[in-house]
Amino acid sequence: MRTLHQTFAVPFQFPVHFTSGLFKIDNPTLSDTLDARGDRAGKKALVVVERQLLKHFPLLLNQLALYMQVNVPDLQYIHKTIIFEGGERIKNDTGAVQELLKTIHEQGIDRQSFVLCIGGGAILDMAGYATSIAHRGIRLIRIPTTVLSQNDSGVGVKNSINAFDKKNFLGCFTPPFAVINDFDFLTTLDDRDWRGGISEAIKVALIKDASFFESIQRNAQDLAHRSMIPMQQLIHRCAEMHLQHIASGDPFEMGSSRPLDFGHWAAHKLESMTSYQLRHGEAVAIGICLDAAYSFLQGRITSKEFEAIFSLFRTLGFTLFIPEMKRSQDLIEGLNEFREHLGGRLTIMLLDRIGKGVEVNEMDQALLVQALQLLEKYQHQDFQVECNEVAVR
Amino acid sequence: MRTLHQTFAVPFQFPVHFTSGLFKIDNPTLSDTLDARGDRAGKKALVVVERQLLKHFPLLLNQLALYMQVNVPDLQYIHKTIIFEGGERIKNDTGAVQELLKTIHEQGIDRQSFVLCIGGGAILDMAGYATSIAHRGIRLIRIPTTVLSQNDSGVGVKNSINAFDKKNFLGCFTPPFAVINDFDFLTTLDDRDWRGGISEAIKVALIKDASFFESIQRNAQDLAHRSMIPMQQLIHRCAEMHLQHIASGDPFEMGSSRPLDFGHWAAHKLESMTSYQLRHGEAVAIGICLDAAYSFLQGRITSKEFEAIFSLFRTLGFTLFIPEMKRSQDLIEGLNEFREHLGGRLTIMLLDRIGKGVEVNEMDQALLVQALQLLEKYQHQDFQVECNEVAVR
Numbered sequence: 001m002r003t004l005h006q007t008f009a010v011p012f013q014f015p016v017h018f019t020s021g022l023f024k025i026d027n028p029t030l031s032d033t034l035d036a037r038g039d040r041a042g043k044k045a046l047v048v049v050e051r052q053l054l055k056h057f058p059l060l061l062n063q064l065a066l067y068m069q070v071n072v073p074d075l076q077y078i079h080k081t082i083i084f085e086g087g088e089r090i091k092n093d094t095g096a097v098q099e100l101l102k103t104i105h106e107q108g109i110d111r112q113s114f115v116l117c118i119g120g121g122a123i124l125d126m127a128g129y130a131t132s133i134a135h136r137g138i139r140l141i142r143i144p145t146t147v148l149s150q151n152d153s154g155v156g157v158k159n160s161i162n163a164f165d166k167k168n169f170l171g172c173f174t175p176p177f178a179v180i181n182d183f184d185f186l187t188t189l190d191d192r193d194w195r196g197g198i199s200e201a202i203k204v205a206l207i208k209d210a211s212f213f214e215s216i217q218r219n220a221q222d223l224a225h226r227s228m229i230p231m232q233q234l235i236h237r238c239a240e241m242h243l244q245h246i247a248s249g250d251p252f253e254m255g256s257s258r259p260l261d262f263g264h265w266a267a268h269k270l271e272s273m274t275s276y277q278l279r280h281g282e283a284v285a286i287g288i289c290l291d292a293a294y295s296f297l298q299g300r301i302t303s304k305e306f307e308a309i310f311s312l313f314r315t316l317g318f319t320l321f322i323p324e325m326k327r328s329q330d331l332i333e334g335l336n337e338f339r340e341h342l343g344g345r346l347t348i349m350l351l352d353r354i355g356k357g358v359e360v361n362e363m364d365q366a367l368l369v370q371a372l373q374l375l376e377k378y379q380h381q382d383f384q385v386e387c388n389e390v391a392v393r
Numbered sequence: 394m395r396t397l398h399q400t401f402a403v404p405f406q407f408p409v410h411f412t413s414g415l416f417k418i419d420n421p422t423l424s425d426t427l428d429a430r431g432d433r434a435g436k437k438a439l440v441v442v443e444r445q446l447l448k449h450f451p452l453l454l455n456q457l458a459l460y461m462q463v464n465v466p467d468l469q470y471i472h473k474t475i476i477f478e479g480g481e482r483i484k485n486d487t488g489a490v491q492e493l494l495k496t497i498h499e500q501g502i503d504r505q506s507f508v509l510c511i512g513g514g515a516i517l518d519m520a521g522y523a524t525s526i527a528h529r530g531i532r533l534i535r536i537p538t539t540v541l542s543q544n545d546s547g548v549g550v551k552n553s554i555n556a557f558d559k560k561n562f563l564g565c566f567t568p569p570f571a572v573i574n575d576f577d578f579l580t581t582l583d584d585r586d587w588r589g590g591i592s593e594a595i596k597v598a599l600i601k602d603a604s605f606f607e608s609i610q611r612n613a614q615d616l617a618h619r620s621m622i623p624m625q626q627l628i629h630r631c632a633e634m635h636l637q638h639i640a641s642g643d644p645f646e647m648g649s650s651r652p653l654d655f656g657h658w659a660a661h662k663l664e665s666m667t668s669y670q671l672r673h674g675e676a677v678a679i680g681i682c683l684d685a686a687y688s689f690l691q692g693r694i695t696s697k698e699f700e701a702i703f704s705l706f707r708t709l710g711f712t713l714f715i716p717e718m719k720r721s722q723d724l725i726e727g728l729n730e731f732r733e734h735l736g737g738r739l740t741i742m743l744l745d746r747i748g749k750g751v752e753v754n755e756m757d758q759a760l761l762v763q764a765l766q767l768l769e770k771y772q773h774q775d776f777q778v779e780c781n782e783v784a785v786r
Binding site for chain 2: 001002003004005007008009010011012013014015019027028030040043051094101102105107108110111112113116128132133134135136137138155158160163166168169170171172173175176234239240243245246247252256291339340341342343344
C-alpha cells in the first residue's frame, strides 16, 4: 500500500456591516459591499425578498432598483425579484429552493454574481442552501431583517432546509460573501419576533460572558418595550461573539462539540412538536430554561442563578412552559435526534455558572422530567426575582 | 456604519491510498482508514456500490461484509447496501440522490458515520453530493473503480449532479474522508473506460509536466494493450499532480482560474450534445485536441507538438472527431456555458508548449472553426507521427 497525504486550508473572510437606511441613495454600504473585490462590473445581482417586508416597505423594491441604477450601474440588476413567504414553513419542502435554482439557471447567475437575500432566518437559510449548491456556490449577500437573523444565524456559516421531518437535515457550511444588518427592518417585527431573537443573545451570554448577561438584565424592561438603542447594542455584541466563536473554534463542525447549541436540543424538538407554531427564538428560550433548570437540579448552578435566568426571559415576555412539554418522552427523544444530527457522541452544553458553560455527554431522563416540572411550576407562579449581582458569580 | 470583519481558515486533510485486494481479510487499508481518527466505535457504515461491479465480482458484498465483521466489529455495518447503475445518467435527475438521502435518514447515518462509495466517477459525484448535504456532511470514503475516477475526480474536492440540462449545475466543494484506489477494479473496465481515464493524465501532463507526457508517449502502446504496471504508474502520478494542484491553488475555486479544466469547455458541451453517449474521458480527449489545435493555429505550439498530442490520443485508440462537431456553433456555445458555470471572466487554458499551459480570456470563433476542421482532417488521415523528443521543447 502506498499513500499520498492531502493537506490544505481554505481561507474565508466576510464583513458584517451594521447600518440603517440601507437603500437610501447616499448610503455607500451596499455599493461598497458589491465592489469589495473590485470585480463587480458585468456581474449580475438577483434579489430574493420576504413578502412580509413589502407590506411595511411597499416601495422597497423600487428603492433598491433605483439604488442599483444610480450607484452600481455597471452591475446587471435582475428585475425579476423572487418573493417568498417567510417563516420556517419555507424550509419544509424543496419548492422554494427549486424556484430559486430555476431562476438562477434561467437568469444565468454565475458563481461570481450576487444573490441578495432580504428577510428572516428561514428564508436566509433556504436561499443560503440554494446558493451554496448552484454552480457549487454563488456569492450570497445576506440582509437579515429580524433580531434572530441579525445577531445569530445571519452572521454564521450554516444554511439548511428541513427534510424527512428533521430540522436542517439538508444543508451546507458556506460562509456568505457579506452580511448587512439594517436596523430599520427591526421596526417591522411583531412582538414575538422582536422578543424571540433575544434568546440567542442570552444564550451566548450565559455560556460565555456574565457581563453581557448583566447588561441584558439591566435593559430587560427597555427591550421588552421595544427600545431601539439597547437592542442595537445587544445585536452588535451578540453578532460579535458569534463571529469570534466561529473563527476561534471549529467553523465547519467536524468535531462533536457545539457550545452554541446550548438549549437547542429541546428547542429543535419543540419546534417540530408544535409544527413550527413555536418560533425558533421562543423554542430556544424554553430550551435554555430547561437546561438551566437541569443544571440547577444537578447542583451546577444555584437556585438564584436559575431564577435570574427564568425571570429575565419572563420579563422579556417569553412563555416558558407549553402543553407539548407534558409529552416529556417525546421531547426527550429530541436528544437522540440531536446526537444523530451532530454525529458522534452526545454533547450537551450545561451551565457551571452564569457566563460559563460546561459540556456533558449524557442527560439523566428522570432529572429531565423534574426539570420540566420545575418549569411548569415556575411558569404558573407570578414570582419576581430581583435581578441583582448576586445571581452572577 | 460599523463593520465587524470575520476571517478564518478551515483545515482539511485526507489520505489517498493505493492498494489491491482491498477486501481481503488481511489487507489493513480499509480498517485503518475507518479508524484514522480513533473514533470509529459505535459509528455506522453504509455502502453504495455500482451494479456493474457485482457482475465482475459477484461475491464483493459478501467479502466486504465479512471483512467488516472480522476487522471492524465495533463499527455498525449497515447490511442494506444501495446499488445504483453507473454512468453519467445517474446524475441527470435527483432520483439517486433522493434514494441515498432517504436511506441515510432511515438508517440514522450521522455526520461522523461513514458512507463507502464503490464505483466510477458519476456515482462518486452523486454520492459525494448526497453525503455533502445530508446533515451538512457525512464522512465519505471514496473507492473509485475506473481510471478516470482513480486519477482525477475521485481524488478531488468536488461533487455534483446535473440539472436544467447543465452538467454539474448542483454540487459542493467537499473533501472526502479518504480515497482508496484498488487497482484490481481496473480489470473490470471495458476498453472505452480503460482508455478514457488516460485523457486526464495527458491533460495534466500537457499543462504541467513534459516528462510525464513523454512517459505516457513511451508507454502508449502498452497502455493501449491494457498493461497494468504503466497504468498504475500513470494513475499514481496523475493523482499526485491533482492533489498538489488542489493544495497549492484555490481548492474551492473562488477565483476564475481553473487550469485543470484544460480541454473541458468543449468536453462538457460534447457530452451534453451527445446525450452523454460520449463518455467524459472521450470528450476530454477531443477537447484537449481541439484546444491544442487552436493553440497551434494561434502559433503557440508547433505543428510537431500538435501532431504529437493528436497522435498519442490516436495510438491510445481515441476518436477525435465525431459528427456532432460539425455543429460548430452549438459547440462554441459551450464557451458561454463554461464561463457561466465558473463565473467571472472567461478563462481558458491553452498550451504554450508541451508541459506548459497558458491562460487566455477569449477565443476567436473563426479560428475555433478552423481548429475543428483540422481535427476532422487529421481524424481521416492515417498518419503516424514519430513520437520523439523534438515535440517536447
